[in-house]
Amino acid sequence: MGGRLSGCPTIEVSVGRKGRAKAKGRGRVKRNLRVPFSSIRTLFAERDKTFLRGLTRPVRWGGFCPNSTMVSANTELTYNSKIEGDVIVSRADSVINWIRSNSMWPMPMGLACCAIELMATAASRFDIARFGAEVMRFSPKQSDVMIVAGTVTYKMSSALRRIYDQMSEPKWVIAMGACASTGGMYRSYAVLQGVDRIVPVDVYVSGCPPRPEALLDALIKLQEKVKREPSASKLLSA
Amino acid sequence: MPAGLDAVTALKGKWASVTDRASLDHPAINVPAPDLLAVLGSLKQDHRFDMLVDISGVDWADRSKPRFTVVYHVFSTATHEYVRVAADCADDAAPEVPSATGLWPGADWHEREAFDMFGIRFTGHPDLRRILMWDGYPHFPLRKDFPLAGIETVLPDAEVVAETKTGAIAAPMMGGPFVAAPGQLNMSEAEPRAKDESWTERRPKPDV
Numbered sequence: 178m179g180g181r182l183s184g185c186p187t188i189e190v191s192v193g194r195k196g197r198a199k200a201k202g203r204g205r206v207k208r209n210l211r212v213p214f215s216s217i218r219t220l221f222a223e224r225d226k227t228f229l230r231g232l233t234r235p236v237r238w239g240g241f242c243p244n245s246t247m248v249s250a251n252t253e254l255t256y257n258s259k260i261e262g263d264v265i266v267s268r269a270d271s272v273i274n275w276i277r278s279n280s281m282w283p284m285p286m287g288l289a290c291c292a293i294e295l296m297a298t299a300a301s302r303f304d305i306a307r308f309g310a311e312v313m314r315f316s317p318k319q320s321d322v323m324i325v326a327g328t329v330t331y332k333m334s335s336a337l338r339r340i341y342d343q344m345s346e347p348k349w350v351i352a353m354g355a356c357a358s359t360g361g362m363y364r365s366y367a368v369l370q371g372v373d374r375i376v377p378v379d380v381y382v383s384g385c386p387p388r389p390e391a392l393l394d395a396l397i398k399l400q401e402k403v404k405r406e407p408s409a410s411k412l413l414s415a
Numbered sequence: 416m417p418a419g420l421d422a423v424t425a426l427k428g429k430w431a432s433v434t435d436r437a438s439l440d441h442p443a444i445n446v447p448a449p450d451l452l453a454v455l456g457s458l459k460q461d462h463r464f465d466m467l468v469d470i471s472g473v474d475w476a477d478r479s480k481p482r483f484t485v486v487y488h489v490f491s492t493a494t495h496e497y498v499r500v501a502a503d504c505a506d507d508a509a510p511e512v513p514s515a516t517g518l519w520p521g522a523d524w525h526e527r528e529a530f531d532m533f534g535i536r537f538t539g540h541p542d543l544r545r546i547l548m549w550d551g552y553p554h555f556p557l558r559k560d561f562p563l564a565g566i567e568t569v570l571p572d573a574e575v576v577a578e579t580k581t582g583a584i585a586a587p588m589m590g591g592p593f594v595a596a597p598g599q600l601n602m603s604e605a606e607p608r609a610k611d612e613s614w615t616e617r618r619p620k621p622d623v
Contacts, residue, residue, distance in 0.1 A: 331549070331568075331570060331583045332547075332548065332549045332571070334570065334575070335570060335571055335572035335575045338572070338575045338578065338579060339572070339575065342578075360586060363586075364563075364564060364586035364587060364588055365563060365564070365565060365586055366554075366556050366561070366562075366563070366564065366565025366566070366583070366586070367547070367548070367556070367565070368586070369583075370584060370586055370587065374579070374581045375575065375579045375581055376579075
């Protein structure tokens with residue numbers, strides 16, 4: 178198995194089949210997890226247990242959990258348990274990015290009326306939980322994506338940058354609405370002319386304020402962006 | 416006779432320095448700054464104008480003398496009437512009036528805002544700091560000589576400035592501000608970005 182690690186970083190996960198476990202009447206499914214790099218192992222903490230639970234139904238990589246709410250199915254790699262046994266081989270990037278993109282906890286930086294639309298996005302009608310981003314965290318240390326919703330004044334900008342600095346890597350920023358993106362209609366002495374002057378922005382959303390669908394679209398775009406990131410090599414070089 | 420006019424007449428009788436002020440709505444008086452607190456106190460105690468509604472500053476622009484005026488609106492919860500009191504600041508360079516916080520604690524933040532925006536000092540104020548702009552901001556934004564777009568200024572947090580290498584800038588006005596009388600200017604046509612998003616002040620709009 179070690180020989181496979183020579184090329185790009187891989188994760189090997191072997192799991193028992195759910196059916197067999199049930200037949201033997203055991204409560205838990207037996208799993209062996211081999212994680213070659215200590216830095217990657219840290220990824221498999223806490224919330225990533227969900228990921229492992231998903232592996233008990235190995236059908237197709239990226240779509241092995243048919244009822245999941247994945248935005249786009251990755252059909253690049255297929256898996257046939259009858260041929261290959263209870264082992265899934267995949268690129269570390271796709272595993273890490275899949276985990277990251279489907280569980281982005283927002284830091285709701287609500288500063289003006291856009292925050293109302295942000296709240297609507299989180300409420301039942303639009304339900305941001307469909308995209309794994311329902312856990313709004315007011316603690317920057319627990320959040321992944323800062324949604325800057327509203328007018329950023331110069332007085333607030335320092336606090337905003339500080340909160341961004343306190344967020345742990347990896348982190349992303351969505352500039353929601355005209356004010357956060359460019360200063361909007363406030364071309365004045367008091368308003369920061371675009372939040373990208375103090376923090377790096379991944380997705381801009383137009384609108385004043387944007388509809389909740391627009392914010393969801395931004396989240397999906399950000400997920401697509403995260404899925405293209407070279408996460409494993411970044412982690413190894415860090 | 417309405418209580419407001421009564422009060423104004425009584426105040427004019429008591430203080431020779433109190434004069435009528437032109438007004439289209441409520442009774443209004445001019446009071447020199449030294450008598451201001453006594454007049455406001457008399458309005459509150461003797462004439463039952465017990466509620467301070469607002470305090471605002473006026474900048475009559477550079478060439479005017481006096482340049483700064485502070486305007487008070489007081490309201491009577493007994494007779495439901497307003498009286499307007501205006502006090503000119505004697506010194507144009509360092510405008511100053513006595514603070515009304517001793518009479519109405521609610522004057523505190525009004526005066527801080529007038530100080531923040533106009534630089535009018537309220538002597539005797541317990542805590543005269545800026546309230547909207549950050550501490551250390553060097554300008555008074557609502558003065559007539561201050562441009563709407565703002566003036567380039569260093570941000571308050573030195574660490575953030577070092578990290579982001581940015582500061583408060585003069586906002587790009589893109590040909591604005593667009594102030595129009597009704598029916599004269601179509602705002603969606605006047606707003607440059609509505610026509611063409613490709614140009615900015617750094618990259619001028621190409622001739623069509």
